[in-house]
Amino acid sequence: FEASANPAPGEVAGLPILPRSSCLTLSADSESSPSPSPGGGAASPVLQINNGPSLTGLATIATHLVKQAKKEQLLGKTAEEKAVVQQWLEYRVTQIALPCTKEDTRVILKDLNLYLEDKVYLARNNFTLADILMYYGLHHIIIDLTVQEKEKYLNVSRWFNHIQHYPGIRQHLSSIIFMKNRLFTNA
């Protein structure tokens, strides 16, 4: 398969559940799979499957690959969990994909921090694809946070640190350091 014009190459290629099955082969020719999507096509990754239709969109491709790898649990077990996973995948491609202003970033972190207050993962107690894609999407934001901000968004930090140490997740991305002792009492 091929991921063309991918905004964050590791995001799909780096999936820890990469199928190593033979039904997919890499085609290096990016010209051969023109994006069918109008407008923002250039920004959306396209997956060309041998002899099959192509798939467009980060979340769609990631979901497809997870199924191929028979790791359906990553998409959620119950209907509720599945919907939650889809919701955060959509959040990833609509809210985080865009160039964010400082204010947008603040709101994203604040909301996420509140959301994660009582949850281990985005889908509560289970690690899912939502965690993986959100981790990739947020990496460039988290890496720029100050120590104080990391403490302010404590739950996000806790979650992010947890995900980046998950076997096989981090891939080429740098590991971000989180302090264990709190420096700012008011943060």
Add this chain to the structure above:
Amino acid sequence: MRLYLSEGSPQGLKVLAAAGASGARVRLERVPPDGHVVPFLTHPRVPALHLDSGTFLFSPNAICQYFFLLAGKEHTDLTSQWLEWEATELQPAVSTALYGHVVQGKKGGEVLGAIRKTLAYIDQSLTSKTTPYLTGEAESVADIVLWATLFPVLQDEFCLPDELQALRSWFRIMNLLEPCRNAVESVLTPKGAEQFKAYLQKQPVSCLHSEKPATNEPEEEELAQRSLSEEEIAAAADAWAKGAAALPERWQPQSPILPVEGRRNVLITSALPYVNNVPHLGNIIGCVLSADVFARYCRLRNWNTLYVCGTDEYGTATETKALEEGLTPQQICDKYNTVHTQIYQWFNISFDYFGRTTTPHQTTIAQEIFHRLLERDVLLTDTVEQLRCERCERFLADRFVEGICPFCNYEEARGDQCDKCGKLINAVELKKPQCKVCKGSPVVKTSQHLFLDLPQLEGRLEQWLEQSWATGDWTANARFITRSWLRDGLKPRCITRDLKWGTPVPLEGFRDKVFYVWFDAPIGYLSITANYTAQWERWWKNPQQVELYNFMAKDNVPFHSVVFPCTLLGAEDNYTLVNHLIATEYLNYEDGKFSKSRGIGVFGDMAQDTGIPADIWRFYLLFLRPEGQDSAFSWHDLLLKNNSELLNNLGNFVNRAGMFVCKFFDGRVPPMELGTDDKRLLAHVTLELRQFNQLLEKVRIRDALRCILSVSRYGNQYIQVNEPWKRIKGPAADRTRAGTVTGVAVNIACLISIMLQPFMPDVSATIQRQLCVPQACNILTDTFLCLLPPGHQIGTVSPLFQKLELDEIEALRQRFGGGQPEDSSLELKTHAAHPSPGARMSPMPGAGSGLARDPQRAKELAEAVTQQGNHVRQLKTSKAEKGQIDAAVATLLELKKQLALAEGKAAEVPAPKGKKKK
């Protein structure tokens, strides 16, 4: 599960159609477009789905997918691809198109221009496949979602160009699908795309993805230092220098207070509390306390102000209570009127008159209005089917019937209104009605009744509303609720009841009946004023001179914005109608946000027993006044706000300013030589003061309170930077500086004492006593004056606030938060007239009963929960195996569940935001 929807949000269509197509059973909740539903999101997102597990889905597409998943329809690669495309490509394009059309007024082809590419893409996809739908032979979630997004711009297939044949026929088929048709009918109004205007206008033009930042969180962060112009600084310094001489004379109204020609005459009412119920915190903040702050503020502004309220005393509930206690209804009313009076006195509510509805004036005025309505032919007679409980031998008042809501199937709908969907109900329409007193099944009997012909008055009402809305300050929820009433069309409303305890109907054939409380109770405002002064008509029949403010919780809105105005309009006697309708949202208790049945709370009389002063209660309730959205009372937050805002910020500042005067300057305000920094500070404080005035003029009470805290923050910062306690020991120049800083600071403290008066009258008086502020200074203008001039002698300064300790608060939380009053009848007596925030806070029978409480076990479990919690955290920080953590978390949740049971709460599972299952 509950689906929150708002009018004019284009996304609502999608989720409703998906619910219909998948057969999902949801309970609809209508909220204003900026309604804050999802607790963890900063920006309001509606529609949102609240699952029974407590989980919120805030993405419309995820909600649609969830509905289809419930119906067993898994998503495929194709559906996910369409949905992702819709979210990332189509929606932004459609929003731009709609924005261009509705807000900027673009027409036809121009509108489609923005979405031409996306339309062509759909058309091409449909053409290249042979199936009628996007993903196959049958409609899928993808079809519904795309259709709903396109519908607001397209409406019908005819506006599509001919070359998009495939898209046209697909769109036509979709339009005809039943779930789509139903969704359109339920969400959209005949206004067409216009209704999205309000929603769209909030979207920034450049970036249609993100929403406007919420305005509800002005707090936190440091003081935003607005840049000041030189003129502003100079003007502030000039104004300051004028001192007390610049104060206008205080307006001392005559007794009784009557409107005065040439003055601003403000008449304030708060919703009449029903007499049988001890008012609770929600009641207090929703009506009397909010109105009190405003009334006090009006007096500070020198406006001629009259604030009246009283207990609403008629109705079945009183009759029943009297039977129970072996007293006459009048005795019951006397007894509880005293309870109310005492509570409001304790809370320092500054009524000019607190009356009651069981007076001869009530009878006279209500009957007069009735006669006028009768003469003007706006009353109808009809035979009514009514529920009668044969076992109790009485016709059942609406409040005494419960059953299944005919509109939304909510199982505990009241006889007059459904708490879930908010629709008004005719008790006989309830499915499976039940007498709330004896649990028997009532039977339907007929009886003759009188009706107010609202349809006849509708035109006049709308005309008046238009004018009142254009000139007055109505809260957004008040406008919203009223608008939805008008949209549904008005129907005649019954104004009589088969009871004895009420105002008698003065008409042959109806002598054995009384007026229904919703006709009668608002007339109480007039009769209470009549008990205050014989010249009451100068307030109530004087719209030219009088400005009327009504304060209430949102459930009372329709009666004040529709029914009562129609009564007065119909009676045609130049009545004063409401100019400003101020409605709060609900105050919830602790984390009982959506769980009505957990309802436990603090009642007015109990607040006194906590040992916490009334002003602290006032401060905290006002600090979280549910303006614009629901808010929740929390003991720990109360402690936090007391210790941080009052003790460390406000109290600390006022105390330090006063102490410096006492310690360093012998209790006399020192001479001041203002430098640039001092003048700059004066300008900042002036800005806050103006902001404060602007907010209070719009009755934004909660936000105004934050201005006071900002002023004191400026003061603290000023003292901190200038360190007068060090400079006083330095050379002469430093000592002069210390004097200036101390003098300015103590004047800021003086200003704070005035601004604080509407909110915390006792604390304000204490500060003024300590600083010897003359009474004449209690006037608010738009300028910050030097009211304590050099040489002014102040008194003894002492701390204003006490620290609240955690164990103390924890003990209170246990006391009020656990199972409390066994007296489950309290809820039963909540009157239809004022269920208000209280309906949510009053103890509900049934919730915790049957679950044995066990304090000892609870204590052990609480410890175990803490331990296990630490264990989980340890595991997580040490990055233990996922399985290990999961197991530990599971144990923790189980322990919490047991703890909840032992505490007598129904087991509530992990999410603190979780809603309890019925």
